[in-house]
Amino acid sequence: MQTLHFLWPLSGGLMIGLSAALYLVLNGRVAGISGLTAAAVGLSSGAPRSLGLGFLVGLLGGAAAASAVIRQPELGVTSSLGLLVIGGLLVGFGTRLGSGCTSGHGVCGLARLSPRSIAATGVFMAVAAATVFVVRHLLGGL
Structure with missing residues (x-):
């Protein structure tokens, strides 16, 4: 499996690109995290709040799922x-x-x-x- 270590970042990058493209095509908006976070907490009138909340839940849920499936990241401040x-x-x-x-x-x-x-x-x-x-x-x- 070590010889395929590049597949995880490659697949993650492809998913980010695909999700950004789909978001633009389906919603006509750019998938910027700061704008969607602002919409989620009610600081922006651009995107609907539910769309921002859904995006953030998907972002955090995807990270949690990847962490559970692949490995726990080593975090240190x-x-x-x-x-x-x-x-x-x-x-x-x-x-x-x-x-x-x-x-x-x-x-x-x-x-x-x-x-x-x-x-x-x-x-x-x-x-x-x-x-x-x-x-x-x-x-x-x-």
Whole structure:
């Protein structure tokens, strides 16, 4: 089974792409997690709340099913609670500022060749690369 280790990520990626395409075709909307989460908790008037709740239940249920079938992930928090809260707030602010998250822009927007999504994904990737460089090389791998 070790020689087929690439099948799990490949099948997961294919399912994400298929679900995003079906969501767009069937609902005429981009399947961005931040927008659907906002709809689920009542912060957005875009998608119906039930659609956002269904999407989140499916997302969490799929992760739980994969964890039960494949293996339990090894989770460990290696940072302080304060840094996690600050990081979460920055991500939330960034999704509002960028009018979407990496799933909406990176998966759906790039597939539609959206100029805004191409720019947003480029910024996401550049900031991620800069963050890795700073943490590993300038801060000594905190």
